[in-house]
Amino acid sequence: MKKTLLILVFSLFSLSVMAQDVTLRQDNIDEVLSQLSLKEKATLVVGAGYKSMLAGIFGFKTPVPGAAGMTRAVPRLGIPAVVLSDGPAGVRIEPRRKGSKETFYCTGFPIGSLLSSTWNTELVEQVGAAIGHEALEYGVDVLLAPGMNIQRNPLCGRTFEYFSEDPLLSGKVAAAYVRGVQSQGVGTSVKHFAANNQETNRFWNDSQVADEPLRDIYLKNFEIAVREAQPWTVMASYNRLNGIHTQEDKWLLTDVLRGEWGFQGLVMTDWTGRRNTASQIAAGCDLMEPGNGSQIRELVRKVKKGELTEAELDLCVRRVLELVVKTPTFKGYKPSLKPDLKADAVVAREAAEEGIVLLKNASGTLPMAVGTSVALFGVGSYQLLPGGTGSGHVHRPYVVNLDEGLSGEGFHIQESLASLYRRHLEKNPPRKTFTSSMLGSPGSPEMPLSRSTVEAAVQEAEVAIVTLSRQAGEGGDRHLEDDFLLTNAEKRMLLDVCEVFHGIGKKVIVVLNVGGVVETASWKHLPDAIVLAWQPGQEGGNALARILSGSVCPSGRLPVTFPADYFDLPSSANFPYDYSGPGSMAGGSARYNDVKNVGYTVYEEGLDVGYRYFDKPGSPAVSFPFGFGLSYTSFELSEPVYAGDTVSVTITNIGKVAGKEVVIIKDPILRAFGKTRLLQPCESQTLNLIIQDHETRTD
Ligand code: BGC
Numbered sequence: 067m068k069k070t071l072l073i074l075v076f077s078l079f080s081l082s083v084m085a086q087d088v089t090l091r092q093d094n095i096d097e098v099l100s101q102l103s104l105k106e107k108a109t110l111v112v113g114a115g116y117k118s119m120l121a122g123i124f125g126f127k128t129p130v131p132g133a134a135g136m137t138r139a140v141p142r143l144g145i146p147a148v149v150l151s152d153g154p155a156g157v158r159i160e161p162r163r164k165g166s167k168e169t170f171y172c173t174g175f176p177i178g179s180l181l182s183s184t185w186n187t188e189l190v191e192q193v194g195a196a197i198g199h200e201a202l203e204y205g206v207d208v209l210l211a212p213g214m215n216i217q218r219n220p221l222c223g224r225t226f227e228y229f230s231e232d233p234l235l236s237g238k239v240a241a242a243y244v245r246g247v248q249s250q251g252v253g254t255s256v257k258h259f260a261a262n263n264q265e266t267n268r269f270w271n272d273s274q275v276a277d278e279p280l281r282d283i284y285l286k287n288f289e290i291a292v293r294e295a296q297p298w299t300v301m302a303s304y305n306r307l308n309g310i311h312t313q314e315d316k317w318l319l320t321d322v323l324r325g326e327w328g329f330q331g332l333v334m335t336d337w338t339g340r341r342n343t344a345s346q347i348a349a350g351c352d353l354m355e356p357g358n359g360s361q362i363r364e365l366v367r368k369v370k371k372g373e374l375t376e377a378e379l380d381l382c383v384r385r386v387l388e389l390v391v392k393t394p395t396f397k398g399y400k401p402s403l404k405p406d407l408k409a410d411a412v413v414a415r416e417a418a419e420e421g422i423v424l425l426k427n428a429s430g431t432l433p434m435a436v437g438t439s440v441a442l443f444g445v446g447s448y449q450l451l452p453g454g455t456g457s458g459h460v461h462r463p464y465v466v467n468l469d470e471g472l473s474g475e476g477f478h479i480q481e482s483l484a485s486l487y488r489r490h491l492e493k494n495p496p497r498k499t500f501t502s503s504m505l506g507s508p509g510s511p512e513m514p515l516s517r518s519t520v521e522a523a524v525q526e527a528e529v530a531i532v533t534l535s536r537q538a539g540e541g542g543d544r545h546l547e548d549d550f551l552l553t554n555a556e557k558r559m560l561l562d563v564c565e566v567f568h569g570i571g572k573k574v575i576v577v578l579n580v581g582g583v584v585e586t587a588s589w590k591h592l593p594d595a596i597v598l599a600w601q602p603g604q605e606g607g608n609a610l611a612r613i614l615s616g617s618v619c620p621s622g623r624l625p626v627t628f629p630a631d632y633f634d635l636p637s638s639a640n641f642p643y644d645y646s647g648p649g650s651m652a653g654g655s656a657r658y659n660d661v662k663n664v665g666y667t668v669y670e671e672g673l674d675v676g677y678r679y680f681d682k683p684g685s686p687a688v689s690f691p692f693g694f695g696l697s698y699t700s701f702e703l704s705e706p707v708y709a710g711d712t713v714s715v716t717i718t719n720i721g722k723v724a725g726k727e728v729v730i731i732k733d734p735i736l737r738a739f740g741k742t743r744l745l746q747p748c749e750s751q752t753l754n755l756i757i758q759d760h761e762t763r764t765d
Contacts, residue, residue: 089144092391098143099384104376107383108365109138111347113334113357114147122160122504130205132160132504134337134457135356137386148207148393150255150334150355154178154227155453155603156460157200157209160504170403172200173410174452174462174604177581178213178239180421182229182625183600183695185728186741187242193417194246196410201252205401207393208253208299213458214240214291215262215303216284217582217626218675219641221544223265226454226581226601230625231676231692233283234736234758237290244295251394253298256291258336259323260284260312262303264667265543266642267654269338272306272666279672280307285322290758292327298389299332302351313351314342320350332385339653344368352382407463411605418602418609420726423622424595424696425586431573431594433616433698434529439478441527442469443515443563444556446535446579448487449496451509453601454581455539456651459506462604468533468577471607475615480527487513508537515559520566529575530567531614532560532593536580541651544582546643550632551585564592577610587630587689598622616698619725621741623695627676627688634686636671636679681734693732699725699747706731711759713738716752719745729753 090098102110114136121131128136133151152158157172175181175197181190201209213227214236222228229236244254261273261284275284291297300323302313312318313335323329334353335346343354343361354361368374390396424432434440442448450467453460469479490513497507523530534556538544552560560576567574574593578584581601590596597620599610612618629635632643642663659665671679677692679685699721707714717727724746731738738755745751 095387106140107379108362110386111382112361113355114138116356125164146395148395150208151206152210152457154211154213154458161461171463173414174460175414176418176603177226177453177601178229180600182239183421183622190239190242191246194243195249196413198247198250198252200405202250203402203405207395209247210255212240212243218263219637220583223538223543224540227458232736233286236287240291241294244297255299255301256297257301258303259300261307262305266645267664268304268650269653270656275669289327292329304336314345314349316349332389344374347382348378352385414603415605415609419618421622422613423598424620425598426596427696428594436476436615439527441480441483441523441530444533445510446533450606451535451579451601452603455506465604466607468607471611475611483523512555517562520562524566529573530563531575533577538581542649583628619698621726623693623728627692628690630689636674640668640670693730697725699723701727711757712754714754717742718750719747
């Protein structure tokens, strides 16, 4: 009897020693899973709250202040907390830390719309690699990017973060971005899955989309990114889709994403806060962000009551562990906190140069000879907006403004005009709010411009540049008046500058420093040239100057249609273009469920998104079509030769300067695209492009 007791005590002792000894490794996830208590399991699927995000404002101590979120650790089993950080145009972390003199700036890359305007997936991959490397060196494990919702309507407040109205371009660019970031051993989170196409009432808005457009447009881009690049994570959106919150939609997150597309990674929520956590877990949403302790208790309770099975929870826990073991933090990587910001600035500039789109160039206005004296109008000429606000904001070390870029390139800036603008900017700095140190702020208001100021400027300048700027960001949509449409002050400025400069035979160039489409049809006849700079990142002024001087030949093409009139867009009536209620940074409300375009939005236009509609016979003429963009040289393209799933096109530069050309194969929808290397005059290149099979679904 004594002997049996001894053996029992000994076995219990060794069991507990064994349990103590289990430490997470890449190859023992099952074993670790079996050692976790129910509470620990629940802990792992609930993020660590807002502490890291708010560290900059409240001075909290966290591994990476300003990172959007973290997971929770279970130290007894060697499971560390991992760091999740925004965002699409560069890593968003706090640039300063309490008690440290060092700075932690990240490169401000161009916005998504500009990256897709390059039509150059290799270049986007390089951008991704540079962002991924900065994430790695600052201690970030998963980058919450790219944003890749379809640009359904230009008034969506976040279109600047997204890539295109077309799912193939969007999916391919997203896949390239993901490959780039993940080549550095850091994860991505493609977002916001899915049909998150407006910001108004964003926690509750129900996107009502029929099966065909849902599959072929709003899911197709995610499908391409998942199949081609296997992002480590996917972020489920705030909104509802056909009545169900995407984060609780088992069909979307499990049947389609995992079952049909073979997604291997983890799904996390967008920064929702508390919802029905058990339904989220049951749907296959693995990680609740930013996470709240009450969600842990809720999960434990629900499992105990049999309202959620432990097996369902285990599936999610397993995926959290599978993510954790891939991360630099788990692997013990020691971030240097010193990424090569100089090298990355070059990548940012080169990307901007390739994504800037030349929309108009009457009688060879551009390029301008270096040394030309230029009168710069519009506050944006002196305060370039490098990116949008919200989680897409980046704390970059500097921004090169247009005046600085032009001076650096050898142009003369008309100083008396410049000093008026600089004084205006000193008196009207960008508006600061509680969150602006974290999420960025809108630019300064436009300076009222008198006709006499323009008349004085024309005496000393050979050319005028008028910069028109727009800012937007998450939590609110753009408006039709004074945003999509030019403001009265902008119209007056443009008219006066054009009349006065044209009056004595001098040229006018418009630079559009915008995150999304603006109305152009009513005024595009006025200036001699129009350059769409988008929001080109911290190197924007340099990139623009090099385009304007001809150091770089423009090769960007539009990833989205510029309609002649907002109401020509088939989605126009089913979008909150006239909404004037509260913003939805922190949510929205179920109270509006019955309000059209606020509580629910019907995607009545079906497949008629962008060029799919405007290319049809009888559709209204557009201002600038999808794929449009001018160059300083000309190209000759051979007839496409089809062989199996490949199409070959030979491109020859028949102009006078070196340039790159984009090849777009549509029949009638985009099937393939590619971009040449820099071709010298008379040089040719054959591109062999893979035709995308649009019938990849298996339902
Ligand atoms: C945004 C996400 C972002 C998250 C964390 C949310 O409000 O929708 O895109 O990644 O915040 O900052």
